[in-house]
Amino acid sequence: MSAPLLTADALTVRLGGRTIVDHVSFRLQRGEMVALVGPNGAGKTTLLRGLSGVEAVQGQLTLGELGRADVSLLERAKRVAYLPQGHVFHWPMQVAAVVALGRLPHADQFARLSPADHLAVTNAMAAAGVTQFAERAVTTLSGGEQARVALARVLATEAKVILADEPTVSLDPRHQLVVMDLLRRAARAGSAVMAVVHDLTLATRFCDRVLVMDKGKLAGDDVPAIALSPERIAAIFGVDAVMVDTGEGRVPIARHPL
């Protein structure tokens, strides 16, 4: 197996004197799609913010061949793309211009785009299925369409590591599947994807591996069948779950709180 794209070793994030992420260690390999699950307040979002350079971290973070000491803000931004929760667009910019924001880590001081940048933007819009909106103002699109634009922006960076915070939140069932499928395709194309997912069924169906966080610590790192077994779901989430056969594999369904 080749060297991991991201290695976190005893990663710790403290905010206002409180330890939110506590000595978390894991690896992300090329081609894999990983779900990050855990109850509210477990530190999932803070972990992603730390990995993407928004929050300062302690411990060892290695990105591919780059050690932590080598990583400037821009170098990290080229390698790690981050999709925050609840995509926001503060200005009614054109969709193509929004997607092009994903190229900012590669652009020069004046934010000018090279032909390679334009190609990446075109490819990302095609992959996310937003090419037909290219000239529209992003704020005039529906929530599902906006989610795809936000995803296209992340894909346009062509980062080796993609971190997405609840990418399916407030989307209709069809768009939830579309977004998860897009992320998995990005992984299969050679990136490593880690997404915070609250829907355990989606996590089981789309992800190769599940990291479970609880109270700031890593409480599990396994294939979905083991990490999200009814016993583990009961222990971590306090929920009674059953496994149901969909015809495409077995998935957990949460039934009621314990």
Next chain:
Amino acid sequence: MKATGGRTIGLLAALTVLLAALAIISLMVGPAALSPRAALAALFNGEGPAGLIVRDIRLPRTLLALTIGATLGLSGAALQGLLRNPLAEPALFGAPQSAAAAASLVIAFGLVPATSIAVPVAGIAGALVSVGGLVAIAGRRAGLTVTLLAGLAFAAFAGALTALILNLAPNPFIALEVVFWLLGSLEDRSIDHLVIALPFFIASWVLLALPLRAYRALTLGEDAAASLGVNLARTRLLVVAGVAVGVGAAVAVAGSIGFIGLVAPHLVRRTVQSDPARVLLPSALVGAALLTAADIAVRAVPAANELKVGVVTALVGVPFFLAMIFRERRTLEGSPA
């Protein structure tokens, strides 16, 4: 996106022509009206009383209107980019008011002449306190409500400070001087005023143009911008310093002139498709055009006392602000930001 580039270039060309026309009109208008040909002749040969009027009186005034207007338009666009809000404007944040209070403090009690370097420095310090304080209070993700309330507080405090100076003014001349800062005017400004302020204006333009990538990235919010490699602390520092230096120096030579920074970006935003980086240069040019036009208007209106240009920009700007609030009230109420 090519279309956007073409539209922006067309807009910039049109604005340049407009500015040239306004500059010539500004040299023509005044108690002694001149034809365009006479004004330009007087500007280039400087002969006779017309030469004196155009070169010594109207030229400094015109250049100040252009540079101050550009600085205010650019400051508004930059603040709006930083705070991701089309209603951000230095005057709503108390910046010119604080600069005016600090400048009048120096003049009233510091015993320095009005063209001393101490005046713009005091103005910049005043603006720095209000804009810096405001951005610090607004913090990471404070919404518009907190930002505007903090701005209101800074403006009110600057007003109280100015009232105190008026109250304690040792003589009526100082009170008159303070009133000048409050109203804002380009009347009787000399080339000395331009010389003292221009380096600060240029510094402010450079500071505000540096975070081009950041304005654009901030469209996606602060977290996404940071993950795209934007140094948020540096961006805030550059914008706060740029606005403070520009507005402080503008107030030091021309008094408090508001709302150019609100109106100018709004007029060009649609043409640049709301791109918060592309809006900067057109906003500066529109700001220059607005202030020059306003300054022409105060000279063209027949009145016993010349109207002050700051009064005109506020009279036009505040209803404009109200109209913007009215139009966007649904978004303003609905959004947590």
